[in-house]
Amino acid sequence: MTQPAIVKAKIHSVRPVAVGHFEMLLESSQLAAADPGQFVHVRTPGTLRRPISFSRLDRVHGRAGILWQVVGAGTGWLSQQPTGGRLDVLGPLGRGFPAPEADRPWCLIGGGVGIPPLFAALQIWGDSVRAPITAVLGARRGDLLVMVDDFRNRIGDVQVTTDDGSQGGQGTVLGPLAHWRARHPNGQIYACGPTPMLAEVAQLCRGVERVYLALEQRMGCGVGACLACVVLAQGKQGPEWRRVCHDGPVFAAKELVW
Amino acid sequence: MTQPAIVKAKIHSVRPVAVGHFEMLLESSQLAAADPGQFVHVRTPGTLRRPISFSRLDRVHGRAGILWQVVGAGTGWLSQQPTGGRLDVLGPLGRGFPAPEADRPWCLIGGGVGIPPLFAALQIWGDSVRAPITAVLGARRGDLLVMVDDFRNRIGDVQVTTDDGSQGGQGTVLGPLAHWRARHPNGQIYACGPTPMLAEVAQLCRGVERVYLALEQRMGCGVGACLACVVLAQGKQGPEWRRVCHDGPVFAAKELVW
């Protein structure tokens, strides 16, 4: 695991990838060595940094991607940073996804800006998995979907859902997931997306051994010091708080208490 | 007098004019119609606007200049505004200099960034004064002097002083002023500069009928509403506060209480 550091990374490129979504490539072999599911804490003008997951990890060229939706001042500022400039990021942070088991069918479930870390996982581990790989990617509308082509370039089974049916099947990722789960009782599931979606994934996949969820929580420090970013998990003596920034953001579904 | 308004003025040009000093031309006939000694309240990113006097008033082309020294965040931001962009200014504000009397010798005393409003006065009224005109321009060092050439292009008698003698005579503007005063007991004096300098000018010129000083004070609103920017003046019933933004920034020296 790469030690986290303050990296003043050069911005290789920034480009719009969907309505209100941008992807940036940072030049840094340190960041590119991160685990999928880890994140960077990006310095923006406000009081706090902003956590963003890696969307891709190009270890050969030493480039790491981050992909975000503009939702407020921090992400807005980020989308205005010029190519060639430097971005102050703290990372790589947290505990990412574990490597998938090679012989288990693998399902990647991504909602909205939860899709990018799953692509990083596919990029790093896709070739090592010999069982079938499925991606189910959802968004509210088709014009908010990201990275679908990236997935399609790597695997054949990429299913898309949108709430309004404007692209792929109408509905949420849960429909295709239920289907997949029925066909692959032994499969492994990696999911990232809005918390309510993850709660439903956990519920639907109860009993499945390998279900990993990448969570979000409001953060202060990003390094485990302030105890801001907690989620409830099963401890030895009953429920206890775990830190999304340090113990996560990826948790086994069975660890968590909803 | 032009009514003050919020003007989103186009930036015609910004250029460095001395170490840490910049001058900007704004396209606005409304602003160009201001009186010398009036100022604009410039919107910067902080909580308050920043007051800056007009450095020149080009009524023909409808352009008004402002010239500032970078001393903090507001003036720093200002010096980074791009040509062609727009600046949000509130103005013209305050009461400027009265028109000089045509037949009285006229002395313009400027210290540091107090020089610009005097140039605006010279620009507007220089041709109407038939008596001799003298400018005494001072700064701490020669590389901090502004607008000397602008003055020289208009009048012959431009005297320069610097604290360290690096340009013109060594010393302050008070030396040449004392001299001028002795030779022109009937003269009129317009001064702008740091408050201690203005206090000395007032002291030195006590008894002279027409002495006008353009003052600085920390401002809130800039339009007379908040009572932040007060200086002590002679009222009917003893000393009273006057507002630099509204009753000034130009005051007759004899109005003021030091």
Place this chain on the structure above:
Amino acid sequence: MVKPVNLEVAVGTVRLANPVLAASGTFGFGPEYAGLANLARLGGIAAKGVSPHPWPGNPPPRVWETESGLLNSIGLQNPGVEAFCREYLPFLARAGTRVVVNVIGRTVDEYCRVVERLEAEAAVDAIELNISCPNIKEGGLSFGQDPVHAAEVTAAVRAVTQRPLWVKLSPNVTEPERIAEAVAAAGADALTAINTVLGMAIDLKRRRPALGGLSGGLSGPAIKPIALRVVYQVAQTVGIPVIGIGGIRTAEDVAEFMMAGASAVMVGTATFSDPSTMERIIEDLPGCLQRLGAKSPSDLIGAALPGRP
């Protein structure tokens, strides 16, 4: 498409065209901003504090910028109630908006004298008691920092006027709820929360407190969280309306204050940077309400208080 929305709200018996008023001390006595803002569009104007006689205020500097905030130590300079009624009130009366007169005094008697003088003036829609100025008699603490004195001055003023009586709370107390309860029981019709937060800046060059008055009152976005907390606290404690104030700059800020329990709001420091702030907020409110699924401003009042659906 934003539908036209009726923005009217009521603060007790005072009906306002919209919930956005100019805060006392930041909008002068009316004429100062008249060329820059359309006064008739505002929900109301709270005039700068007036005392029975002219007050000189503090030596300059009287303002100092801080991060997202402003320190001021104007020291309540004002020409006195007589000059106010003569020189400014006629203008305010014609401004086409609600007129709130902010009242200050050093003793209970001084407050009463100002309010009694205002009884003669039909143009006054509400009295706002500013109980955050130092109470000389009681050793430098202001009336607003002690429930007993706050109640005393409120009751005394209540006895001399039937006009809507708003009391403006200081945040510089251990328990604002206690002051709120006390003044509500003493007859206040509404509360304004908050006045400025006590603060200070140091002028490094002079090695001295930056303000002529040494310490000053902090305002602006920096104090918005403090103001929201006080509004939320007092709105739960008293039955009378609360007017929210502190760091408001946008329609969303207004919505936050209303959800925390405010029936209307006041805008102060933001006007300095942008004199059209209040008009912009009023323009943005319908769209903001629509995004929040509210039909009218009143829908939001207290929505975030405990026990609301």
Place this chain on the structure above:
Amino acid sequence: MVKPVNLEVAVGTVRLANPVLAASGTFGFGPEYAGLANLARLGGIAAKGVSPHPWPGNPPPRVWETESGLLNSIGLQNPGVEAFCREYLPFLARAGTRVVVNVIGRTVDEYCRVVERLEAEAAVDAIELNISCPNIKEGGLSFGQDPVHAAEVTAAVRAVTQRPLWVKLSPNVTEPERIAEAVAAAGADALTAINTVLGMAIDLKRRRPALGGLSGGLSGPAIKPIALRVVYQVAQTVGIPVIGIGGIRTAEDVAEFMMAGASAVMVGTATFSDPSTMERIIEDLPGCLQRLGAKSPSDLIGAALPGRP
């Protein structure tokens, strides 16, 4: 050219290599930032508050950004003094800097139990009593909001330890000077001022207070003027040293606090945005002192207080 400067300062008997300490609750228990900051460079580290037994803290969200500020409602989650001594203190003992242990409790007895447990630990350079947590017995007000209770807990702890005892003041009171006097008389060796300012944010989408704990503590540059005011007030009132805290981000900020009367400072929220803030400040201090015409940090202490030349 900036000359090398001895940055040492003393807080009573505690000598610090420089006046910049990490604030409690924002620097964890030491190891969390160890890879990102050189702990041995710091004047000291105040560990996160510890109670006699583990505390769970509040439900999330526990932080919310505000303009130039941060609201937090961590709720003093901590593993208890026993786990602290076992799992973290050995690391802090080796960190090469002063170790301050922040102590919390719900009753006087709980405070004493934590401090008694710490008596066994040689690594503890000072105790910091955090008297801003709610005192359950006294109806929800914290010890820090009442001079009598503040003195009581200070005296009780004083009786069980000879260690340097610092008491951390709450700004959420009418008169911080009264609390300061009371705890100084009860045996405090120094004061830390200030803890966070009570605040709140509203989550417009959920129509609810944004924080899981409803209200929270405001920190960051927004509160710097409030902190400076409290430091200036208490430094004039008591004879013991004051440690300044609240919104510090630069060497100039440190100089402001020291002129207002602080002997040292703590840096909290700024570390989140830039973990090297404290080291940068320490690096910048010599140049800052030189620009201010001071030979050492101690030259600045109290320079802006009344009666100084």
